Amino acid sequence: MNLLSRVFSYELPTEIVFGINSIEQLSQKVRGLQGNRVLVITDPGVKDAGILDKLIKQIDADISFDTFWDIEREPDVKTIRNATEKAKEFGADLIVGIGGGSALDAAKAVAIMLNNDGDIIDYAGLNNVPNPSVPTICIPTTSGTGSEVTIWTVISDKDNNRKFGIGGKSIAPTMALCDPNLTTSLPGLMTAATGVDALTHALESFVNKATQPISQALSRESMRLIFKSLRKAVHQGDNLEARYDMLLASTIAATAFNPTRLGLAHALCMPLGAKFKVPHGIANAILLPQVMEFNIIGNPEAFKEIAEIFGENTEGLSLYEAAELSVKAIKKLNQDAGIPAGFAEFGVTEEDLDYIAEGAIGSDNVLVNPRKPSLEDLKEIVRKSL
The missing domain is CATH 1.20.1090.10 (Dehydroquinate synthase-like - alpha domain)
Incomplete structure (x- = not known):
């Protein structure tokens, strides 16, 4: 490939905060993004491993939060609808996703739907989301998907045996908070x-x-x-x-x-x-x-x-x-x-x-x-x- 003949561009929408015990900066980062009502999205495995409790301990008393921890592996459109409904009822103005790729993709999908009408399926493809997502902080507990910084979220439509991606730079998390300590219990x-x-x-x-x-x-x-x-x-x-x-x-x-x-x-x-x-x-x-x-x-x-x-x-x-x-x-x-x-x-x-x-x-x-x-x-x- 002759790279001399090509023009290329590179953009990284997400701020990356990386390091051991970096999760301790969570409340500071939420305030920096002007978050007042935070919905934490995760999966049962993260909850059962005690990692959700570790995160909650980092949320200061003056920040209101709620949790949605029913994210399954390869989250389904129905799950995204349920999580979005909870986020709207709570009045969430910032989403925190913690877990593997499924939890982080779900968090990104909910963040899309808090600022856009219709159904999550409506936005399949690249650059089809008209309004930017609400601020989102993604915290990985596995070392593989990279969803904490990607411009994609992948959702399953299990009734029809298909998966679809939603892409665009506005979908990328606002911040990735990457703490290696959170990955040590991974089997x-x-x-x-x-x-x-x-x-x-x-x-x-x-x-x-x-x-x-x-x-x-x-x-x-x-x-x-x-x-x-x-x-x-x-x-x-x-x-x-x-x-x-x-x-x-x-x-x-x-x-x-x-x-x-x-x-x-x-x-x-x-x-x-x-x-x-x-x-x-x-x-x-x-x-x-x-x-x-x-x-x-x-x-x-x-x-x-x-x-x-x-x-x-x-x-x-x-x-x-x-x-x-x-x-x-x-x-x-x-x-x-x-x-x-x-x-x-x-x-x-x-x-x-x-x-x-x-x-x-x-x-x-x-x-x-x-x-x-x-x-x-x-x-x-x-x-x-x-």
Whole structure:
């Protein structure tokens, strides 16, 4: 790719506050955003883990707040409607989302609906939200989705077995409050899944046709941190340095793909998550090696660099031999992290390949992928991942 011939832009709407114990700044940040009535949105897992209580202790007595903690994995439109109704009844003027990607996406969706009429489904697509969201603070408790800084929220329509994205810079959270302490209780498999999700963000942004120098630099650093620390975070959950690195890698990766989008792994994740309920991070992790093998021919120089970031020795090899070592490195990372071997255990069969490929082919992520796929190509990638 000849970057000299391109004009690119980079914008980061979200203020990022990052560091150990940074959650202690919550009340100060709420006041700075002129919040008086705060709705905290989260999920039952965060509540049961005691993390919601930790957050509530940081809200000063002069700030009114209420909570909505019924967010399920991959939040449904009905849940968004219920949370929006509660936010309106409470008179919320600021939303705090705390949790993984589902809770943060739900918080962003509710923030949209407090300033816009109609239904959340009305705003599917890019730049379809007419009015800016109310101020939103997103606090991640996993290290993978990057929803705390992205311009997207992804919502499920479970009655119709589909997922849809709503995008635009006005949807990005006003602030991301990133405290590695909040991630140390995350179980090993979830740490692995969210960590490889972050890796997929960085890697797909790095190799795709829309990449640009700022995103590439961010992706490199994210991948370097993941290579250094994912295994330790999975197997030594209380290792705060590893947790710091992984949360930073996740946030950085999201800032990389905001302006570039992603690739085939994320396109295929949508139908796999919608119908078969494959967790997003697991789906990405299973797909990524097969997607990489398909894409190498489209950008071998970038895949060679990925192999080197992941510690592979490329000296004396041809460009394509070196690029193929990137796939070997990611397969080994998946194995070490305990990622499931394939989709068969989620009930996906050969008979489902048409549905999955047809659900993915229309994604904008396909348009920026480094190699143009056919429906048969997409089916083969999933077939190899069964």
